Amino acid sequence: MKFTKMHGCGNDYIYVNCMEKKLENPEAAAIRLSARRFGIGSDGLILICPSETADFEMVMFNADGSRAEMCGNGIRCVGKYVYDKKLTEKKEITIETLAGLKRLQLHTEGDFVTEVTVDMGAPVTEPPQIPVQSEKEIVMNEPITVLDREFAMTCVSMGNPHATVYVDNTDTFELEKFGPVFEKHAVFPKKVNTEFVQIIDRNHVKMRVWERGSGETFACGTGACACAYASMLNHLTDYEVYVEMLGGTLKITYDETKNTILMRGPAVTVYEGEILDAAVQGEKS
Secondary structure, eight states, rough: OEEEEEEEEETEEEEESSSSSSOHHHHHHHHHHOTTSSSOSEEEEEEEOOOOOEEEEEEEETTTSSSEEEHHHHHHHHHHHHHHTTSOSSSSEEEEEEEEEEEEEEEETEEEEEEEEOOOOOOOOGGTTTTOOSSSSSSSEEEEETEEEEEEEEEEEEEOOOOOEESOOOTTHHHHHHHHHHTOOOOOOOOEEEEEEEETTTTTEEEEEEEEEEEEOOOOOHHHHHHHHHHHHTTTTTTTTEEEETTTEEEEETTTTTTTTEEEOOOOOOEEEEEOHHHHHTTTO
């Protein structure tokens, strides 16, 4: 099986072209191939497939084999993949995801995509749609107790569930301690991605993220959008925010007139290769 390793701000995935041939048992393949010591190593597996409603479909699996709705960093790399591989000549394309149809604008230098702007759609704050258990119309600055500490969380869905909490210093925050407990907290029926955010100024925040099914990652595109919107709701930032993560920075803009979020950031090809089918399927060689 041929594959391409790509990343957006250090959020790395394995990409497979499934336009003509399906990958059997992708859940198991995601687990095996994502393993950093025994596989290729990644935050998950993304399949590029044909679509009846868009230019392409993005089918995504986390490192633990669970299906994910969307990934902001991952979808930017899908845009780069299909253009660089000449699967399309268009610089404005649509991608079908479990979180709905996404529109991408490809920014190129020569024959290659360097950055992608994604129309991430409208942020969702209704608790049942996120989902998060709450009787309120919106979960904003809501207290939640995790282990020995009380946090104030703001919940937003960008096609997948996010909880944003604010900390004094992301560098020293005990993410490995609190992240897994947030992920599986009882108030989140489908688990949750948690952004731990430090406000720098009105246009700049720092963020670390614990993603459900993958643990801490170097970046999270939907998480950057969710934390930016949460910060706007809490009047901590303006409507254009640079979200600085371990792997890089994304520019997040909220268009109030259209009620949509735009995310712009890099997409990078790391390397390409071929792996034995036995390794993909978990057979003994």
